[in-house]
């Protein structure tokens with residue numbers, strides 16, 4: 001289970017985020033980046049954050065700790081910015097929190113070296129979950145000390161927007177031509193050899209169990225939240241073994 005906390009104070013919006021995530025303080029005295037359930041992108045973004053973040057963590061990537069954050073819309077009453085006030089008012093209940101990494105900097109590919117091995121692991125993972133949001137324009141990687149941290153997995157698993165067509169979507173290639181780590185000679189084959197066998201049914205069951213029921217309820221054609229959890233797990237399981245053969249746009253893989 002993800003830690004459950006309650007928001008006690010809205011601190012400030014993170015203006016660089018497209019979904020206007022906010023910085024909040026919670027009753028465990030932690031500071032979190034809050035992704036709102038009422039944001040335009042909807043709750044599937046939050047599901048994607050949990051599935052990808054918790055899977056990445058279990059595969060050995062650095063991902064800030066995730067928590068569910070209960071929000072009382074009353075917190076928005078004193079907020080002068082109308083857009084923020086609207087978000088707070090429409091996000092009562094369970095939201096997603098990501099522990100704020102103080103002192104972290106945005107990743108700059110011109111200022112920071114990444115080994116082919118590490119680059120390969122990140123590209124392979126992004127191919128697995130079909131992450132379209134790790135480009136040089138918007139790396140969604142943080143750097144602290146010498147370490148890389150993965151954030152922002154909201155724009156992944158495009159198949160969860162159309163479950164009837166999911167099988168076809170899951171089989172599609174991954175276009176890495178815009179990937180921020182493309183220039184570091186990512187060794188995707190080595191990453192696949194190490195990581196793909198670790199993406200098992202059991203691991204995916206553990207990961208999808210972390211998704212709060214409230215974000216899964218009411219999906220057309222699915223009876224229970226657990227049925228939908230299984231669909232998430234199956235899609236990733238189907239993709240894990242061979243997705244490295246379908247990574248395009250990073251040099252030697254180009255023509256495959």
Ligand SMILES: Nc1ncnc2c1ncn2[C@@H]1O[C@H](COP(=O)(O)OP(=O)(O)OP(=O)(O)O)[C@@H](O)[C@H]1O
Pocket residue numbers: 014016017018019020021033064098099100101102104106133138140142151152154
């Ligand atoms: N856990 C964190 N610790 C420190 N800073 C963070 C953290 N999470 C996000 N940030 C900062 O806030 C910005 C916005 O966060 P994020 O990318 O998750 O939001 P978004 O709205 O989904 O973004 P996008 O613009 O990519 O759609 C990040 O680029 C980063 O600078």
Ligand SMILES: [Mg+2]
Pocket residue numbers: 017018138140152
């Ligand atoms: Mg982002």
